[in-house]
Amino acid sequence: MRPIAASLYAFSILLPSVIPLCAQAAAAPLTRAQLEQELDAYRRALLDWGGLTRYGSENSELRLAPGVDRVVFLGDEITEKWGAGKSAFFPGKPYLNRGITRQTAAQMLVRFRQDVIELKPKVVVIQAGTNDLASVMGPSTEGTMAEHFMSMADLAKANGIQVVLASVTPVCDCFRQMTTRRPPGKIIGLNVWLKGFAARIGGVYLDYYSALADGRAMKRELTVDGLIPNDAGYEKMAPLAEKAIAEALGKR
Secondary structure: OOHHHHHHHHHHHHHHHHHHHHHHHHHOOOOHHHHHHHHHHHHHHHHOOOOHHHHHHHHHHOOOOOOOOOEEEEEOHHHHOOOOOOOOOOOOOOEEEEEOOOOOHHHHHHOHHHHOHHHOOOEEEEEOOHHHHOOEOEOOOHHHHHHHHHHHHHHHHHOOOEEEEEOOOOOOOOOOOOOOOOOHHHHHHHHHHHHHHHHHOOOEEEOOHHHHEEOOEEOHHHEOOOOOEOHHHHHHHHHHHHHHHHHHHOOO
């Protein structure tokens, strides 16, 4: 592909994602550093849309001991940032964090075999949806979101992996505008579907939402920016995750 054609092709892919970003910037101006960070994320997505390079080397170097109740947490920034502060990511437990910031359910499906199946866990905790609702990688309908969750669940079941479906976490406009791109009503609607789908497939629904929300918004004291939980937020989420994992292991 010639350079000009390649540039036009890249722009055509990026455009649906950049439009919501520009709308957000107009409603609540982002700093230059924040805009550069967002655009850099989109550039990286063009080079490696599924995020296969993020954990590829780490996965290949793992020495997986047999007989342990290994768990993979597959998710977006809510998962990836867990353990970035003082709240450690399940110390001493055979749990693997495979979160990637700004990822959608479609991107997680692309890397599901590499970052979940090949690690041979007994349980996978799937946490996705907030970036789909925000159209971070372009428009996503309720139908396509559902299909991506269903495909991940099918892959897990086919490989003897129990499924835990985590709720989409609430957001708030505590620090900057969040609800424009992630409307609370749509978050609640997706969580209703996730809960029903988990029941239909014999999986486990992990309700982070209720522990973090005050009404329909994230509690200000539990978040760093209105989207990502802080240490106090993760401390509330950890025992809920442990309980859901124990329930999933009991289904084996």
